[in-house]
Amino acid sequence: SAVISQKPSRDICQRGTSLTIQCQVDSQVTMMFWYRQQPGQSLTLIATANQGSEATYESGFVIDKFPISRPNLTFSTLTVSNMSPEDSSIYLCSVEVSYEQYFGPGTRLTVT
């Protein structure tokens, strides 16, 4: 398994600003993922982040809006840029270990 921590756990941000979310894992992992969980909706994959390469974004998500860094095998960041109220969601970091995917506690973002 894997133990995943995220910072911040929650934040309230103004429209037009940016927020960077950090994800730390207790072991080295190849694949890290960022998901979004909008109110009343299922989890949706934003992008896959491999160390040493550019993130791969899912349809409907772009790098300018959600830039991702993956500087090493235990850490990643997701930035939500130029935020609008529609970005209010829970953002979750995930890793795959031995074909099992584990999730962090999430970051609850509210944009006003």
Added chain:
Amino acid sequence: EDQVTQSPEALRLQEGESSSLNCSYTVSGLRGLFWYRQDPGKGPEFLFTLYSAGEEKEKERLKATLTKKESFLHITAPKPEDSATYLCAVQERSGGSNYKLTFGKGTLLTVNP
């Protein structure tokens, strides 16, 4: 396009009343089917991965089964602490996003004492 449908959307049980949650899926090639438990304000907690039809896995009061079109999460003699949202997700065998999980909307389970 992958589709995952969970039913019912919500289920209310009395303590000790066994039942099942359903997850039906359509995917061209299944790499794995995942079950998670999610408590309010928390991230999903991994429960099981099933890889092939006929496979079964158990953990305490939970048992997951898999067919070619659906999975069931059986809850035997549930307790109030089993109350949570149960999420099902599928992972497709091939494609650009080999590790992508496609989630259903979940079943909200409430177990009354």
